[in-house]
Amino acid sequence: KNEVEQSPQNLTAQEGEFITINCSYSVGISALHWLQQHPGGGIVSLFMLSSGKKKHGRLIATINIQEKHSSLHITASHPRDSAVYICAVGNAGGTSYGKLTFGQGTILTVHP
Amino acid sequence: NAGVTQTPKFQVLKTGQSMTLQCAQDMNHEYMSWYRQDPGMGLRLIHYSVGAGITDQGEVPNGYNVSRSTTEDFPLRLLSAAPSQTSVYFCASSYSSGGDYGYTFGSGTRLTVV
Secondary structure, three states, X not given: OOOEEEEOOEEEEEOOOOEEEEEEEOOOEEEEEEEEEOOOOOEXXXXXXXXXXXXXXXXXXXXXXXXOEEEEEEOXXXXXXXXXXXXXXXXXXXXXXXXXXXXXXXXXXXEO | OOOXXXXXXXXXXXXXXXXXXXXXXXOOOOEEEEEEEEOOOEEEXXXXXXXXXXXXXXXXXXXXXXXXOXXXXXXXXXXXXXXXXXXXXXXXXXXXXXXXXXXXXOOOEEEEEO
């Protein structure tokens, strides 16, 4: 069993729809990251969460430490949101900032 | 522009050749790391460094060496390239400040070993 699991693996939506991507983890963590990767592109950090909720524009990320679960929501989705969304966790304890464990990624396609 | 610079962007090697993937950051971040990304496997940690002169192995270190002589640079060396090392490689730097920390990734190096 992977330490970090995302669902769904693939997600197709129509423009304007509300989207949710889920991430569950099985290890103690210091923080959880949501990353975005466009096809053939680099990786961009969207959020870092250690508790609660963060919002940036149309993106909202939440984390429940007790349940070891995080969600990434996209409101009013747009075709430019089409990308791979990756959940990653930094392991608890010590100098964990240099190392992450990643989920497999969720491929999101938003159609006009 | 400030950030993480990886070179080269593309490389083709023959089996058995050696090469170095370069990674440099100008943000004075303490922490740097190398990952490889393979279809169906996600990103996996190869090596990481918590500061100049300090490195450690990640999940898939075999066949790779690293060193960190300066804060800015963290090169990844392939000792004897194998087809199994065909992948996309990402370097990242990270910082910690007041309980918060963030990551910046390079644009990646696409390596093909034939």
